[in-house]
Amino acid sequence: MRNKAIVAEVKTLSCSNSFRNYHFLKITTEEGIVGWSEYDENFGSPGVTAVINQISHRIIGQSAMLHEHIREDLRNVTRPAFGGVVGQALGAIENALLDAKAKALDVPCHVLLGGKVRDKIRVYWSHCVAYRMRTEHFSPGIVDVEGVRQIARDVGEAGYTALKTNIFHYDENDRIEAWAPGFGRPHEPARNVERHTLKNLRRHLEIMREAAGPDIDILLDLNFNARTEGFLKILRETRDLDLFWIELDTLDPKALAYIRANSPHPISSCETLIGLQQFLPYFENQSIDVAIIDTPWNGVWQSLKIAAAAEAYEVNVAPHNFYGHLCTMMNAHFSAVVPNMRIMETDIDRISWDTEVFSHVPEYKDGYLILPDRPGWGTEPVEAALAKYPPLKSTGMINRTQTPRLAV
Numbered sequence: 001m002r003n004k005a006i007v008a009e010v011k012t013l014s015c016s017n018s019f020r021n022y023h024f025l026k027i028t029t030e031e032g033i034v035g036w037s038e039y040d041e042n043f044g045s046p047g048v049t050a051v052i053n054q055i056s057h058r059i060i061g062q063s064a065m066l067h068e069h070i071r072e073d074l075r076n077v078t079r080p081a082f083g084g085v086v087g088q089a090l091g092a093i094e095n096a097l098l099d100a101k102a103k104a105l106d107v108p109c110h111v112l113l114g115g116k117v118r119d120k121i122r123v124y125w126s127h128c129v130a131y132r133m134r135t136e137h138f139s140p141g142i143v144d145v146e147g148v149r150q151i152a153r154d155v156g157e158a159g160y161t162a163l164k165t166n167i168f169h170y171d172e173n174d175r176i177e178a179w180a181p182g183f184g185r186p187h188e189p190a191r192n193v194e195r196h197t198l199k200n201l202r203r204h205l206e207i208m209r210e211a212a213g214p215d216i217d218i219l220l221d222l223n224f225n226a227r228t229e230g231f232l233k234i235l236r237e238t239r240d241l242d243l244f245w246i247e248l249d250t251l252d253p254k255a256l257a258y259i260r261a262n263s264p265h266p267i268s269s270c271e272t273l274i275g276l277q278q279f280l281p282y283f284e285n286q287s288i289d290v291a292i293i294d295t296p297w298n299g300v301w302q303s304l305k306i307a308a309a310a311e312a313y314e315v316n317v318a319p320h321n322f323y324g325h326l327c328t329m330m331n332a333h334f335s336a337v338v339p340n341m342r343i344m345e346t347d348i349d350r351i352s353w354d355t356e357v358f359s360h361v362p363e364y365k366d367g368y369l370i371l372p373d374r375p376g377w378g379t380e381p382v383e384a385a386l387a388k389y390p391p392l393k394s395t396g397m398i399n400r401t402q403t404p405r406l407a408v
Helices: 048-058 064-081 084-105 145-157 195-212 228-237 253-261 276-284 300-312 325-337 383-388
Strands: 007-016 021-029 034-039 120-125 162-165 168-170 176-178 217-223 245-248 267-269 290-293 316-319 344-346 368-370
Touching: 007 048, 007 084, 007 383, 021 048, 021 084, 034 084, 034 325, 048 064, 048 084, 064 084, 064 300, 084 300, 120 325, 145 162, 145 176, 145 195, 162 195, 168 195, 195 217, 195 228, 228 245, 228 253, 253 267, 253 276, 276 290, 276 300, 290 300, 300 316, 300 325, 316 325, 316 344, 325 344, 325 368
Parallel strands: 120 162, 120 344, 162 217, 217 245, 245 267, 267 290, 290 316
Antiparallel strands: 007 021, 021 034, 120 368, 168 176
């Protein structure tokens, strides 16, 4: 092998994204080739960096060309606690090795993944409303119903064909707040869905439909914010509305199959699962119409295995993607090669310095992401910019969500 791509250094870096941090893994070979991946510690995953730093010594001296061999070794030495942040650390390592391997061969990553079956990927505008409610970070900010109407209009005017929104409450002055008990906002362990929430959700969706127009697909994300009973109440409330899919999370595949059997809308789920074994019960129980795969968590190579299993059950897939531009490119290469692709998530609302932090930004045209043909993932962090925007000390849901206090 002319270029053995022997790993010489493994390094983690991060920078501020104004309200959370971007995290990157940099793997450098003896020949000076650099493979990059992006991972996350914001979405309930504190400690991924610590795991990477604990196990990275086993990568030194190994060839990036043998990424499956490396992953199996790391799986063996972490098997009793595999999943969670351990699984995410292995995913980050796999993705950086894929980038290094592709650059060593001077090809885009999609060539390594089997070759593209499409040149562009349809995307939906994710966190539509939610991000602009962070008025100190995003502009124009959203505080009331007029802001909701404006962002719904913005989607079509910017050329996008689909948006995804969440559950919100409106007060007597039409000011808006998010409702997410599954993430402790508010602290309500039962996660009950009451009349007030149903009424507000319906109103929110009707407002967005009216402002966006009849040709924009609307996706609704319920996350972990209810239990089976509550999810069914929401489905009944929205039965007559025109929704592309309803996305929800539950760790019980049979409960989800019951929900799907009683749903007028397609059901998507599984974004928090790691490894094919966790996905299989959802396929076997016919729980979902679309399997959402987090490729930064799983690793893109492993995600292809999950997508292939989904195809065997006549299930389409969609990537979970609410991170930085490097994750978007990683997901774009995955989406380009997977035959059973439905649609790709992306965040259109961005902070001002995203264009500085990454060497290339995604190209969108008429609601599609145009796949690049640059070597590797097609973008990488700019280290000078990372130094310019040092990471925040306290981020993630563990710091952002208020600690509930009970009388004792």
